[in-house]
């Protein structure tokens with residue numbers, strides 16, 4: 001697929017087919033995610049791949065009942081590694097760059113998912129403490145996005161977006 005087509009085609013999908021995806025595809029999606037830039041090339045991001053049915057169900061509960069999380073074959077939890085970025089950049093690394101490193105990877109992943117004919121939605125609404133406890137995430141690492149990966153069951157309509165003029169400022173705000 002052409003680059004622009006992938007960008008245009010990406011939609012937040014919340015309904016999935018009951019159809020499996022080979023594990024090697026998930027590995028490739030994460031590798032593409034990890035090609036994203038990172039502050040000082042510290043790559044302050046980690047990925048947790050979840051496919052166990054009970055764990056997916058628990059994740060869905062910890063994401064305030066977003067059911068579709070339990071209905072896909074794979075879920076990847078993208079984490080910001082605060083410690084890795086703090087080692088060089090102090091507070092800015094810990095509180096900002098690590099989040100940016102992780103979320104840059106998320107967008108790459110979302111596009112790779114579309115390019116492969118699958119679908120996803122960026123899930124940011126979840127109980128961070130409970131997800132950390134569930135997945136045994138260390139203290140200095142923060143889960144920032146839950147990425148369910150499956151085959152789309154329907155393609156949502158394009159949501160309205162603000163106009164270019166409303167969000168772009170020239171020379172000053």
Ligand SMILES: Cc1cc2nc3c(=O)[nH]c(=O)nc-3n(C[C@H](O)[C@H](O)[C@H](O)COP(=O)(O)O)c2cc1C
Pocket residue numbers: 010011012013014066121122123124125126159
């Ligand atoms: C930081 C962030 C958190 C989000 N959290 C959720 C979420 O918890 N659940 C959900 O269904 N969608 C979530 N979304 C998806 C947005 O609702 C979606 O991107 C937006 O409505 C625009 O639609 P589009 O992605 O199809 O362009 C999130 C998106 C972002 C960037």
